[in-house]
Amino acid sequence: MYSKGFRPIAIATVLLTAVAFGLVFFYAPLDGDQGFIQKIFYVHVPMAIVALCGFVAGGIMAIKHLRTGDRSWDMRSYVAIHLSIILGTGVLITGAIWAKASWGHWWLWDEPVLVSFLIVFLLYCVYYPLRFSIEDRDRQARYSSVFAIAAGAFVPINFVAVRLAEQITHPRVLSQTGGSLPGEMRLTFLVCLVAMTLLFVTLWKLELTSKQASMQLKRLRGRLELRAEERAAMQASR
Amino acid sequence: MIRTAVAVLRKDLRIEWRTKEAVPAMTLFSVTTFVLFHFGLDRDTLDGPLASGVLWVTLLLAAVIGVTRLFAAEREQGGMDAFLLAPVDRTALFLAKAAALLIYLLLLELVAVPAFAILLLGPDLFDAMPELLLVLLLADVGLAAVGALVAALAAETRARELIVPLLLLPLVVPLLIGAASATAPLVTEGGGGEDLGRYLALLGGYDLVFGLIAFGVFDFLLDD
Numbered sequence: 001m002y003s004k005g006f007r008p009i010a011i012a013t014v015l016l017t018a019v020a021f022g023l024v025f026f027y028a029p030l031d032g033d034q035g036f037i038q039k040i041f042y043v044h045v046p047m048a049i050v051a052l053c054g055f056v057a058g059g060i061m062a063i064k065h066l067r068t069g070d071r072s073w074d075m076r077s078y079v080a081i082h083l084s085i086i087l088g089t090g091v092l093i094t095g096a097i098w099a100k101a102s103w104g105h106w107w108l109w110d111e112p113v114l115v116s117f118l119i120v121f122l123l124y125c126v127y128y129p130l131r132f133s134i135e136d137r138d139r140q141a142r143y144s145s146v147f148a149i150a151a152g153a154f155v156p157i158n159f160v161a162v163r164l165a166e167q168i169t170h171p172r173v174l175s176q177t178g179g180s181l182p183g184e185m186r187l188t189f190l191v192c193l194v195a196m197t198l199l200f201v202t203l204w205k206l207e208l209t210s211k212q213a214s215m216q217l218k219r220l221r222g223r224l225e226l227r228a229e230e231r232a233a234m235q236a237s238r
Numbered sequence: 239m240i241r242t243a244v245a246v247l248r249k250d251l252r253i254e255w256r257t258k259e260a261v262p263a264m265t266l267f268s269v270t271t272f273v274l275f276h277f278g279l280d281r282d283t284l285d286g287p288l289a290s291g292v293l294w295v296t297l298l299l300a301a302v303i304g305v306t307r308l309f310a311a312e313r314e315q316g317g318m319d320a321f322l323l324a325p326v327d328r329t330a331l332f333l334a335k336a337a338a339l340l341i342y343l344l345l346l347e348l349v350a351v352p353a354f355a356i357l358l359l360g361p362d363l364f365d366a367m368p369e370l371l372l373v374l375l376l377a378d379v380g381l382a383a384v385g386a387l388v389a390a391l392a393a394e395t396r397a398r399e400l401i402v403p404l405l406l407l408p409l410v411v412p413l414l415i416g417a418a419s420a421t422a423p424l425v426t427e428g429g430g431g432e433d434l435g436r437y438l439a440l441l442g443g444y445d446l447v448f449g450l451i452a453f454g455v456f457d458f459l460l461d462d
Contacts, residue, residue: 066458123408126401133395143391146455147405150387153451154409157444161412164440165419 002076002208013202016195020188028188037101042188044094046196047087048117052155054084054200055124059152062145074141077148079207081127083200088121116162120155132144239327246321246334253311253340260307261345268300270351272357283360290421293354294377294414297347299408301381304342306402308335308389318393322460332386332456339389340382346372359425366424369434373424376441377417380448384409387452390459409448416440 024042031038058080064075095114096106109115130147134140254260275292276282284292312318321331352373355363363370385406392401420437 066455106456119408119411124341128405128406129397130391130395130401132406133401134398135396139394142458143394146387146391146458149411150448150451153447157412157447161415161440161444164436165415 002072002212006202006205006209009198009205010202013198016191016198016232020192020195023188023191026184029182034102039096040094040098040101042192044091044098045130045189046193047094048091048113049193050196050200051084051087051091052117053197054080054087055120055155056152058084058148062148062152065141065145066149071138071141074145075208075211076090076204077203078131078144079211081124081148083203083207085121085124085127087200088117091117092121112159112162112165116159119158119162121153123151123154149150239330239333242326243333243337246331247337249339250334253384254338254342255404259310259340260304263307264300264342264346265349267303268296268346269353269357271296271299272350272354275330276358281358282324284358284425285360286426287418287422289354289359289425290418292358293351293421293425294418295341296354297349297350297411298381298410298414300346300350301339301343302384302403302406304339304346305364305385305389306392306399308339308386309393313393318460328457328460330442332390333459335389336386336452340378343378343381344374347378349355361425361427363425370421370424372438373417373420374442376445377413378439380413380441380445381410383445383449383452387456390456394459412444413441416444416457 020042024039024080028042030036058077061073061077061080065071065077076108095117098109099108099114107114127147131140131144134143187215272292275284275296279288279292281288309318312321322328351363351370388402388406388409392398392405395401416437420434420441423434
């Protein structure tokens, strides 16, 4: 049920990722200030955007779960958040590398986007202990959804709040989203963003399908064991 | 709904009055933390952003204690089942718990803020009192709404003493930013609050958004 359209999306992901790599290394110009290290931008920023969108999407899927009572939406929300946390780890690592290379520090507190992302990441890390310390399956799904909704709404509020904490507004943050990039860089960036989104969707579908398959396997095994026991009991009575 | 909420709130306040569990622990914790900050920072008096930060971090950490204890009576004595059996609106429980937490926080601040002014603060606090009260009230409303939601989320988990601080503290970072930045000029010698309106708007917006979210999703935590 989750694997609908998996093959075309997976193929598109592979193709577009290859194109994105090609564009990053052979088409996009070298940055005048930062040189080669600026290429990490094409991984870091799309990854951050996709991770944040994944968190918010997890919240929207959680709303759907609570409205319909359909547990598969909880599963979707869980896997989206799970993947976003993995991407988030990558964002923090690539961000630190980029910061070290271009500003000389591993971490800068006066960069609001970096700080906001860390806070959001720390909050979402609590999703796992919360989810897996509830045993009842129904309650687990419901509580996780409530968390996902509250945290999903927290993402934009937090970004506004951290921006407010900065006395000076940073104009270059706006330009990071592609506003004032030169044309070749912007095209490369957009291709990378789409490739990262597709990668996220592919992994999401893959994980959902595998989770569903392992659940089904467990169910079938249980049934098989039950039947074997019945047969053994029948033979014993004979 | 309001009548149910008031009834639950009165029950909570009566329990608190008789057992004296949450509020004395919170106040004691806050005063102890001020002493810790005195030695940790090795300063006799604080002012400006440092003072404001110490005050707000202490208040938020003390609030964690109140949030952890918020559903203690329901959990230990099976009050939740009784509440679910009763033909009343479930949201009333949220209103009651948030109101109880708000009252605990106000009681905490009644002790902690004067204690802070006496123990650590350099500049006089009297002139800035109206603004400070407004900041405290706005932050408390948001903290009460988020705290009641977090308490309910953590109440049914195995590791609730761990979940409450881990969940609550990142969620209140915007509150801390707003409250600490708004308080900083108030506790600076001769400082005026030029950015006060901006931070009050942040606090108010946070209260509104998280109040509505908590109000909207709380029902699902009780739906058994």
